[in-house]
Amino acid sequence: MTITLQDMEVIMGVPVDGLPVVGCTSPTVNWRYVCGTLLGHRPPERELGRNKNTGVMEGPRVKAKWLEDRFSNPLSIDAPKELVQKYAWFYIVEMLGGTLFMDNSRERISIRYLQFFDPISNGKKYSWGSAALSWLYRYLYKASEKTAK
Known part of the structure; x- marks a missing residue:
């Protein structure tokens, strides 16, 4: 028994039709x-002399x-559209980086998926x-x- 593309569509509820998810892999990003720009919060630079895993950001x-702390306050009813969109981007990053594309670090999520949601309506074009x-x-x-461990 194996997990199939149909399982991803039916069980996970994500689209399987659309453009391939091929992102920027350039080290200069x-x-x-x-x-x-997209989330409204810029992670601090790595502190010199610190261990590898102590920095807030490691690649993408x-x-x-750190990210959850930035979005821990609930939105007010009269929140501006730009702030609502930043919260939507955060939610998308949490769902994609923390559920569908989770890795074994358990403490980091990837923001690389944001490039497919700029503008936010572009996300539905891809085969997630x-x-x-x-x-x-x-x-x-x-x-x-x-x-493996």
Whole structure:
């Protein structure tokens, strides 16, 4: 028995038709800028002399706790449209980075998926089910390696 693309569509409720989810992999992308522009919160620079995992941001991955703290206050009824959109982007990042495309760090979520939601209506154009299924297969393969923990 295996998980299929139809399972992703029926069980997870994500679309399997649409454009492939192929993102920017360039090391020159300024993910702090992307985070600051779309979410309204720019992660601080890494402190010099600190361990690798102490920085808030590592590549396109942000500490989930830091990001959640920025969006912990509920929106007011008369919140401006721009703020509502930032909260929507945060929710999308939480769902995609924390559920469909979760990795083994348990403390970081990727903001790389924001590039598919600018503008926010673009997200429905992509095949999120096939991307999530390939992600799942990749991590199942990694988990089956002899050195996996």
